[in-house]
Amino acid sequence: MQAVPDPTKTNFPFAPARLRRTVLDMAYAGQTVHIGCAFSIIELLAVLYRNHLQFSPTDPASPGRDMLVLSKGHGVMAQYACMREIGWIDDAAVSGYFADGSTLKGLSDSRVPGLEVTxxxxxxxxxxxxxMALGARRNGSNQRVFCIVGDGEMNEGPNWEAMLFAPQHKLDNLVVIIDENGFQAMGRTDEIIALGDLATKFAAFGFDAVTIDGHDEAAIDDAVTSLLGNGSGRPKAxxxxxxxxxxxxxMENDNIWHYTRLTDQTYQAAIAALEEAR
Known part of the structure; x- marks a missing residue:
């Protein structure tokens, strides 16, 4: 069995305000979009990297690491911001985002060390x-798999097939986190395909499921800790x-920031807003 790195030895703060500033810097430097959907998962990623993900700060491909699957790959700037804190990407990658020769993409890409999936x-x-969770189980590994999906993405049929499969195989090493921000690319999720009570749906499929405030870091930490420690043998949601x-x-609750690029004025205004909130 592979040794599992201990996240408690990394001591990275993953401060949400700093992570958001990195997202703004990247989006402004590269004149890219998807700021709003990166901002909605900042606290989720911060808590996972700070308190739960087992990884090596010197090797993003360490064999015993936990897996973080960012299914909503368009939110990848939030994950890049965490990777910058660890040191897996440097300041030049941030300031050179989307410039000629940049290795970082606008969507999650498994060719970038630290990203598990394309x-x-x-x-x-x-x-x-x-x-991945089934493979870890069959290999006798203690690795856990965390998967972040968007609520609009839950309209896709393959998710529901996966939700049937995971409880069948008692994959209690799987934690699915749904970023329920109420929007998808073209509008509100309730107006496109209403999802109803997702916790009830996941529970009906055989998951242990809870609903929390996704910006409350203590609530996120408590949910992950309690679900993984409950010994039920069921996958978690x-x-x-x-x-x-x-x-x-x-930018809050304004879907225009799914596809809007920063100008000099909005970049400075966003930075000022982050500073004011501290």
């Missing part, structure tokens, strides 16, 4: 995560109620 074609990450664009008031 995603962005939505609805497939959970199936991959289920396969956390429905995280979040706000798209959270942290910058003029």
């Amino acid at each position: 995603s962005g074609s939505l609805g497939h990450g959970l199936s991959i995560a289920v396969g 956390i429905i995280a109620k979040t706000i798209k664009g959270y942290g910058v008031p003029f």
Whole structure:
């Protein structure tokens, strides 16, 4: 069995305000989009990397690491921000985002060390995560698999097949986190395909499921800790109620920031908003 790195020895703070500033810097430097959907998962990623993910700070491909599958791959700037804190990417990668020769993509890409999957074609990450969890179980590994999906992405059929498979195989090393920010690319999820009570749906499929405030770091930590420690033998689901664009008031709950690029003025205004909130 592979030795599992201990996350408690890394001591990275993963401060959400700093992570959001990195997202802004990347989006401004590369004149890219998807700021709002990166902001909604900042606290989720911060807590996972700080308190739960087992990884090596010197080797993103360490054999005993936990797996983090970012199925909503368009939120990848939030994960890049965490990877910068660890040292897996440097300041030049941030300031050179999307410049000629940049190795970082606008969607999660498994060729980037630290990213487990290539995603962005939505609805497939959970199936991959289920396969990883089954593989770890069959290999006798203690590795856990965390999968972050968007609520709009839950419209995709393969997710529901994966949700049937995971309880059948008692994959209690799988934690699915739904970023329920209420929006998808073209509008509100309730107006496109209403999802109803996702916790009830996951429970009906055989998951241990809870609903939390996805920006409350203590609630996130408690949910992950209690679910993984309950000994039920069932896979886990956390429905995280979040706000798209959270942290910058003029971006919050405004779906225009799914595809809007920063100008000089909005970049400075967003930075000022982060500073004011400290």
